[in-house]
Amino acid sequence: MAYLWRKLGFYAVALWAALTINFFIPRLIRGNPVDIILSRFQTRQPPPPEFRRTLEIMFGVSDDPLWIQYLAYLRHLATGDLGTSVLYYPAPVTTVIGQAMPWTLGLVSISLLITMGLGVGLGMVAGWRRGSWLDSLIPSTTFLAAIPYFWLALLLLFLLGGGLGWFPLNGAYDYAHVRMGFTGDFIGSVLYHGVLPALTLVISGVAGWLLGMRNMMVSTMAEDYVVMARAKGLRPRRVMIAYAARNAVLPSVTGFAITLGFFVGGQVATEVVFSYPGVGFALLQAVGSADYPLMQGLFLMISAAVLAANLLVDLLYGLIDPRVRKAG
Amino acid sequence: MTVVVSLAAPRDRLLGLPRSGKLVTGLVIVGFFALFAVIGPVLVGDPEALVAGRLESPSAQLWLGSTDTGQSVLAQLLHATRGSMLIGLVAGVLATAASLIVGVVGGYVGGWLDEAFSLLSNVTLVIPTLPLLIVVADYVEDSGPVTYALIISLISWAGPSRVIRSQVMSLRNRDYVDAARVSGEPGWRIMIFHILPNLTPVIASGFVWAVIGAILTESGLSALGLGGGSVTSWGGMLYFAQNGSALSLGAWWWFVPPGLCIAALGTGLSLINFSIDELMNPRLRKAAA
Amino acid sequence: MNDTVLSVRNLSVAYGQTRAVRDISFELGRGQVLGIAGESGCGKSTLAYAINRLLQPPGRTTSGEVVFHPQDGDPIDVLALDGEALRRFRWRRVAMVFQSAMNALNPVLSVRRQLHDVFTTHEPSMSKREREERSRELLNLVGIDPGRIGSYPHELSGGMRQRVLIAMAMALNPDVVVLDEPTTALDVVVQRDILEEIDRLREMFGFAVVFITHDLSLLLEISDQLAIMYGGRIVEYGTSKDTLLQPRHPYTVGLLNSFPSLRGERQALHGIPGSPPDLSKEVTGCSFAPRCPYAFEGCHKYEPELDSIQDSFVACLQYDRRLHPARPDRRLLERRFEYAEHEVTS
DSSP states (O other), X not given: OHHHHXXXXXXXXXXXXXHHHHHHGGGGOSSOHHHHHHHTTSSSOOOOHHHHHHHHHHHTOSSSOHHHHHHHHHHHHHTTOOOBOSTTTTSBHHHHHHHHHHHHHHHHHHHHHHHHHHXXXXXXXXXXXXXXXXXXXXHHHXXXXXXXXXXXXXXXXXXXXXXXXXXXXXXXXOTTTOOSSSOHHHHHHHHHHHHHHHHHHHHHHHHHHHHHHHHHHHHHHTSHHHHHHHHTTOOHHHIIIIIIIHHHTHHHHHTHHHHHHXXXXXXXXXXXXXXXXXXXXXXXXXXXXXXXXXXXXXXXXXXXXXXXXXXXXXHHHHHHOXXXXXXX | OOOOOOOOOGGGEETTEEXXXXXXXXXXXXXXXXXXXXXXXXHHOOTTSBOSSTTOOOOSSXXXXXXXXXXXXXXXXXXXXXXXXXXXXXXXXXXXXXXXXXXXXXXXXXXXXXXXXXXXXXXXXXXXXXXXXXXXXXXXXXXXXXXXXXXXXXXXTHHHHHHHHHHHHHHHTSHHXXXXXXXXXXXXXIIIIIIGGGGHHHHHHHHHHHHHHHXXXXXXXXXXXXXXXXXXXXXXXXXXXXXXXXXXXTOHHHHHHHHHHHHHHHHHHHHHHHHHHHHHOGGGSOOOO | OOOEXXXXXXXXXXXXXXXXXXXXEEEEETTOEEEEEOOTXXXXXXXXXXXXXXXXXXXXXXXXXXXXXXXXXOOEEGGGOOHHHHHHHBTTTEEEEOSOHHHHSOTTSOHHHHHHHHHHHHOTTSOHHHHHHHHHHHHHHTTOOGGGGGOXXXXXXXXXXXXXXXXXXXXXXXXXXXXXXTTTTSOHHHHHHHHHHHHHHHHHHOOEEEEEESOHHHHHHHOSEEEEEETXXXXXEEXXXXXXXXXXXHHHHHHHHTSOOXXXXXXXXXXXXXXXXXXXXOXXXXXXXXXXXXXXXXXXXXXXXXXXXXXXXXXXXXXXXXXXXXXXXXXXXXXXXXXXXXXHHO
């Protein structure tokens, strides 16, 4: 139980840190961000004056002392007000994010689960059967693990999308012919369009998990408790899974934060290449148009999601490793 | 007690690491890239020079063809090699230095300082890197490569510092450290002369990881168009390739080489890291024939 | 009952080019205790692993045989077992208690699961309740409160973990229990308890014991037979009483003389100068010769074989009538009685 509270407390601190970083970033900018933003409205209908005021509060272009701005910022956050998007004016940032988030979440969660499942499973077998032909795959797996997401996305798009024409080139579903809804058509289209992006994430991600798990298996198999499990005459599968793998997988779980970090980066690159309308794609659009409110809102949401994922994994770790539970 | 018979005689070592195919391959790969980075740009001249027609495929004169503005892909590639490796190196050094300071001081001193440092590194770890970098990179206006290296290193120091910290904590209780403490040696001396030398494999491993991470992160950023515009890097080449419609026009010679270089260098560095792992954990070594 | 339950003949084990166990033979009587003593690196753990078929590459048995004699049924060639047959042989016939209990127990599984494991695998017909009952019984047997069955290894003390290992070894009522340094990681008081526990269980259930340790003093108490290992070979072998009162091999003498006697007069402590041989290097002659105070010329040329002297076996050229026709070195004869005298007279 103490473990649980500690973790919650830690993530509360991390969330606060993310909020605060978010608060300070625009104050790094030179020049007046509000003017920059408003200048984009020259050709369009000029926004109401409250918009300017909101922007000023958000970007610290005001005469209020810093801590008052901070409190105003926190207040806005607490009411769920992330401001109004510039690029998609007059849509509020929350709406834009709300539309993009599900695509990202869907793609990430499915890809991540497949990646982890495959990586841990294959790594377990590769480590268990050390000395077999599986070892010869190690160099190519190392190579796979070093492939940058962006490039792999380009490659897959080029070969499977363009060259062979097996898969669509962009989008989350067939915008032209299918409508959103719980129809088989829609779901089918979504899955079809999701293949290449998911493939990119999985191929590049699996290798890292595989290698990590394999090395840990090799290490763990030399432990006395695995030898003892064999000595007890237990079935090989039981030894491999309950004795070796269950211990070998632990570092992968503790290192989840780092791997998730890379995965999220890969997600952004993938969305950009495939024009997949998720938060990564939106982030880049926002950057391109100096849509600072949207940028900040996105960063915040992404951070919150990543923190939530990490918290979940940390709690999971508490379930699978009894040693941390009592230690608190 | 597992019965392990050590089979690594002095002749089986290369640079103090257990010699293996992995290590040799890794060093060769990294060596090649280092060579290209140093002398390549000198040999090919200005990467921005217009040397051919647009999007010409590779030929005897133009080994890697040309870009959509008629520039030599090969020339750009070699300059990019230097740029990427430089950033990787600088970021790696900075990140390692930072992780050392945090890890060693925190691990050795303990107490609230350690708690604070641990909190700092754990928070740094969980906050998503690329989004943060995207946002920061956009805000920080004039970004030369050094600024980039600095920003990237701000993110990648946290991982190695955790490993270093746990190592330091176990070293702290060794007898010779106790002896030094009791004989009145000041903390900083103990840290530098007694603890640091024993951290060498951990530091080396952390450094290699930091370089790999920096190169991947930098190329990711540049590929998205957020790189420091002045220095060509592999990621930057990918960005221009994508924007120059290399994909739809089938100009594979433009976008394949940069990514291939990233993967190849990453592989080489990883292989070296595996060798360091084998040094720290003899069980991973391949059974000698 | 003098029948043999386990016979080992000319067993040799190598790790790659290093010969870790060289030509070892012994017979273990049913219900008897064989103690195997030697310094670290002499090959005793390797021997235990080899007998239990637990060697991993690059370790492999290069020659010899290990035969298990069940009470009823045909002798089983242990080295020839494979796959299912080997799995079924394991634990039921020969069980092993490992050295470091913290490392021998799976940290993420409860004691209950690890005990149940044995039954789930070897006695599939047992119901869950029966498994639980039997597991608790086993814990009781070794002096652990059965209520702790749900604990995880890190929640138990060193002594308790060792007892759990012993309980686990008893689970299927094996004929032979091999103990590899079972008390090394424990403090002296707990060592005592564990030894007594093992002895008590042995009397209760009648299994034979192979007790491996570097601490000769433990063996002198509980073993029937004693084998002294050096450099991968057995250099002396006999009843423990014999070995104690009439040690013959210079190494044994050195070992015995290195124990300070708690009761006798004060004496200078003698260690054995030098260090154990590097098994990866081949040596001509006796492997103990470099450290032996009584070595003569022949010792560096010829490897001593285990010869029988009265009821014991010794591998030392001092007792070889052809190479050393005179009686063994007087100093050796004198020294060997030092220890015995102290123990006997005090």
